[in-house]
Each structure stands twice: as C-alpha cells, then as structure tokens.
Amino acid sequence: MAAQPELSVAVDLAALPSFSWAAxxxxxxxxxxxxxxxKAGFLLRRAxxxxxxxxxxxxxxxxxxxxxxxxMRRWQVPNVRLLRADASHFIRVVCPQESVTALHAYHPDPWPKRRHWKRRLFQPLLVDAAVQCLVHGGHWAAQTDHAEYFEVIRGLLAGHPELYEVPFDDPEFGVEACRVATNFEIKYLQEGRRLYQLAVKRR
Ligand SMILES: C[S@@+](CC[C@H](N)C(=O)[O-])C[C@H]1O[C@@H](n2cnc3c(N)ncnc32)[C@H](O)[C@@H]1O
Known part of the structure; x- marks a missing residue:
C-alpha cells in the first residue's frame, strides 16, 4: 500500500506564535x-x-x-486536531472568547473520593471560562454514569445564568437516540449502568 501523507493532527501550541483557530x-x-x-471514537465519527x-x-x-x-492519521481525517494538555488550562487560558460552536464532555473522570474532588473537570471557574469560549447559541453536552457528579454538573450548567437546558438527543450535535458511542458509554451500557445526560446552550 502506498504511504499516506502525514496529517498534521498533533497540536504543538508552542509552535503557534499566538493561538487562533484559523492558524x-x-x-x-x-x-x-x-x-x-x-481513544476519540466519538471525535472520529463526528468529524x-x-x-x-x-x-x-x-x-x-x-x-x-x-x-x-x-x-485520525489512519482514517485520514483532515478536520481534527488533537492537543495533549489539561483541558481546563486550555479553556481558561488559551481558548479565544466566543469562538466555540460546541463543547463535548463525555464521561469526565468522576474522582469519587471527596478529597479528590478538586481534580474534577467541572468546577465553577472552568464552567465560567467555558461559557465565555462558547459562541452565543453554542452547545455543551455532558454525560456521566456517576449520579453524584452529575448533580454537580447539572448545578453548574443548568444553574448558570448564561446557559439554558436543551434536549440531549440532537443529531445536529452528534447525539442520536441519546447515544454518543464513546468507549466508556459502550462499556457502561454493557454493564447495565444508568447514564446521566445533559445539554445546554449559551443564551
Ligand atoms: C473516563 S475517560 C472517558 C473517555 C471518553 N470521553 C469516553 O467517553 O470514552 C476520561 C478521559 O478524560 C481524560 N481527562 C481527564 N481529565 C482531563 C483533563 N483535565 N484534560 C484532558 N483530559 C482529561 C482522561 O485522561 C481520560 O482519557
């Protein structure tokens, strides 16, 4: 088989003089x-x-x-970039304001022990920063199998003054029949676990 051209999938932020989506x-x-x-199964299908x-x-x-x-290289997907980083840092420090059409957060690590809660992705400061990154009308979907963490997520998103709840099931944003088909979703459904889902939009 002929060698495939190397796609520039991996992002090196240090190589960008200043960050912009166009760059x-x-x-x-x-x-x-x-x-x-x-493993990016959702991203692959969605892209x-x-x-x-x-x-x-x-x-x-x-x-x-x-x-x-x-x-992504094997599938030759030209419209995906992957960044190895703390997503919270990217959203709080790097991501331009009012620039993101949709955010996806499926099965964020729940860190069930109370002393580890500070490691959770969904924190008030992160949510405020992420809201600023969304365009008006931008969409944010989240899913977890962890009931207590879901209540935290729901409180932060549905309770945010700039966000309002919308149906999770929305093919426009990659959710069909209430499934996102990530690796963890598939595994948890096989185990018979209940999944908790929420989608919101920025006003
Ligand atoms: C439970 S897995 C879920 C993976 C995938 N979303 C799914 O549903 O199959 C959580 C993933 O988030 C990554 N992760 C957790 N916190 C992160 C952070 N702050 N920044 C970037 N990745 C993070 C972990 O390394 C892990 O791969």
Whole structure:
C-alpha cells in the first residue's frame, strides 16, 4: 500500500506564535471541542460526519492521546486536531472568547473520593471560562454514569445564568437516540449502568 501523507493532527501550541483557530486549521469554519477524548471514537465519527466543521480533541493521558492521533492519521481525517494538555488550562487560558460552536464532555473522570474532588473537570471557574469560549447559541453536552457528579454538573450548567437546558438527543450535535458511542458509554451500557445526560446552550 502506498504511504499516506502525514496529517498534521498533533497540536504543538508552542509552535503557534499566538493561538487562533484559523492558524490551527487553516480556515475559519465552526469549531467543536471535545475534552477528555480517550481513544476519540466519538471525535472520529463526528468529524467524518461533519467535514465542514473543525474539531479539537483534548486529552492529557499520553497513551490515549497517541492512540487518538494514530487513529485520525489512519482514517485520514483532515478536520481534527488533537492537543495533549489539561483541558481546563486550555479553556481558561488559551481558548479565544466566543469562538466555540460546541463543547463535548463525555464521561469526565468522576474522582469519587471527596478529597479528590478538586481534580474534577467541572468546577465553577472552568464552567465560567467555558461559557465565555462558547459562541452565543453554542452547545455543551455532558454525560456521566456517576449520579453524584452529575448533580454537580447539572448545578453548574443548568444553574448558570448564561446557559439554558436543551434536549440531549440532537443529531445536529452528534447525539442520536441519546447515544454518543464513546468507549466508556459502550462499556457502561454493557454493564447495565444508568447514564446521566445533559445539554445546554449559551443564551
Ligand atoms: C473516563 S475517560 C472517558 C473517555 C471518553 N470521553 C469516553 O467517553 O470514552 C476520561 C478521559 O478524560 C481524560 N481527562 C481527564 N481529565 C482531563 C483533563 N483535565 N484534560 C484532558 N483530559 C482529561 C482522561 O485522561 C481520560 O482519557
């Protein structure tokens, strides 16, 4: 088989003099961001289904990040970039305001022990920053199997003055029959676990 050209999937923020989506993707198309992609099954399907949009996946675990980069290269998906970083830092410090059309957060680590809650992704400061990154009308979907963490997420998102709840099931944002088909979703459904889902939009 002929060698495939190397796609520039992996993002090196240090190589960008200043961050902009146009510099990252080479165009001005709408951007969706997935935080904590794991093996990026959702991102792969979503990016292939919506070639007219750009997708950034953020994953800090090296093993999953490398798997995801390799996966996008194997499938030759031109509209995905993957960043190995703390998604919270990217959203709070790097991401331009009013620039993101959709945020996806599926099965964020629940950190069930109280002393570890500070490690959770969903924190008031992160949510405030993420809201500022969304365009008005921007969409944010989250799913977890962890009932207590879900109540925290719901309080932060549905209770936010700039957000309002919308149906989770929305093919426009990659959710069909209430499924996102990430690795963790598939595993948890096989185990018979209940899943908790929420979607909101910015006013
Ligand atoms: C439970 S897994 C879920 C993976 C995938 N979303 C799914 O549903 O199959 C959580 C993932 O988020 C990543 N992660 C957790 N906190 C993160 C952070 N602050 N920044 C980037 N990735 C993070 C973990 O490394 C892990 O791969």
């Amino acid at each position: 990252l993707f080479g165009n001005d198309r709408p951007v969706e961001v997935e935080v904590g992609t794991g 292939r289904a919506r070639p007219e949009r750009n997708f950034l996946g953020i994953e800090w675990a090296g093993e999953f990040y490398r798997y995801a980069v390799d996966r």
